[in-house]
Amino acid sequence: MTRILFPTDFSEHAREALRYALPIIRQMQAELILLHVYTISPSYAEAPAFALGEEVELQRDRTLARLQGEVTRIREKSPGQPVEILARLGGPVHEILEVAREERIDCIVMGTRGASGLREFLIGSNAARVIAQAPVPVLAIPPGNTFKPLREIFFATDYLDSDLQALGLVLRLARLFGARIRFVHVRRTDEPNAEAQLQAYEARVRDQLDYPHLTFQLLEAESVQQGLEHLSQQYPDAILAMCPQRRGLFERLFHRSHTQSMSQHASHPLLALPVPSA
Template sequence: MKKILVPTDFSKEAENALKVASHIARKNNSEIYLLHLLEIPLTNVDAINANADVPEVMFFMKMAHRKFKEILASEFLEGLTVNEVVKPDVSFSSIAEIAKEQDIDLIVMGSHGSSGFEEVFIGSNAEKVVRSSHVPVLVIKNEHEDFSVEDIVFASDFKKDNKETYRQATEFAMSFGAQIHLLMVNTPGNFTTTTKAKERIDEFIKDYSFRNYTITVYNDDSVEKGILNFAKDIDADLIGISTHGRQGIAHFFNGSISEDLVNHAKRPVITFKI
């Protein structure tokens, strides 16, 4: 985990995400790429592309650079390598593309938490980042003075198409020395015996050398409730879930899991692309 991308609009939520990114960067000797997308009208963006000197655009560019310098002076970034990335853009759907360009390993984003992805600090576009990103996306709800991860819930139906996400989760866990709690939620409409569930999980993880894990089969009214309640029961530091890309979190597991999981979770959530 050498490169961490943090999109920012210089809000409190963005600062919370940057603080978390700084903790991760120190643990992994990583660089931070602080990204600010300038919301500039299309006509002005075209002008920039044509190398024209647009006063309004230049003003916003200078303001962004000034705010970046103020952030660099923050004590929590002392000693870290922070790269400034300023892009004139009218949407945030290009964050995943920028992550590819910069060979990013992890995206860390802030969220208001009250309305989840519909009210994430950069408008409603964080959901687009989760859906389009090929690297893990860590969504931060609150301020963390010391972001330590000891217990990670990895919830899955443990079918073969989720194996790549588990590999990513184990790499993230190892970077923190954390334990993964493998969770399969039983619901009234989709019930599996404990014996069969554990057999499926054992088969799912048998090819991996990661051994710092527990296995839990949890009964609840819905998958979302099961994940949230189990995470609360063990006081987990982080919830890990899978996303099918363009279909988003709404097509997680065998059936469907709503974005309420992210909306209602009070703890950080990290998504992994299937």
């Protein structure tokens, strides 16, 4: 069974993200692992060992009780959903990554707190740090998203063959919902033979992917970020998939003058795919 990890801080942002994710989890017939990472007050740093131990146990019990309350909410919306709860002491990013490895997690789903733009989201949040290091795909869900059946999944590409090795979850979601996978390349003004490169990439993808609903598109824009934001306005219910760990695309995504202000917000769910090992 597919195992999906959902870290929660019990905030409304987290609950909103989980409401978005539950239809996907149900459709995948996946097991949900609900995690909360708790900390101990610095005032216990010099406390006797017995006092520290009592506080750790108290916080753990409180966390498990709150997690059980979340399970009750989940079962009200999704009866029969398999759910496991975990409480861990430590730093959120470290513990999320450790649990992902120890529990053989297939995908991490988490809410974000609404960074002011795609760039700020990817470089300025716990979700960003998880994405940068996670060994599995991460679906990051900004505030304000209400799930609707998937019809479009964008995949931002720089025509690398290794993209195809990262597409497993994208292809699975597309098949489950009958969604179109739209491969998107944002063309730089100085990029030669862009149409020929896209056609060659399309031929390679169609040769390797057995899926009928594929579209390939060039976007003209000053930056990758601007191009993807423009496309997202046309398809407000889509998911954006990409390999942000890949240095070249990451740098192109965020290459823009510091004098340009962010006019859009990172509103689409982002499916971050780990770069396949060489």
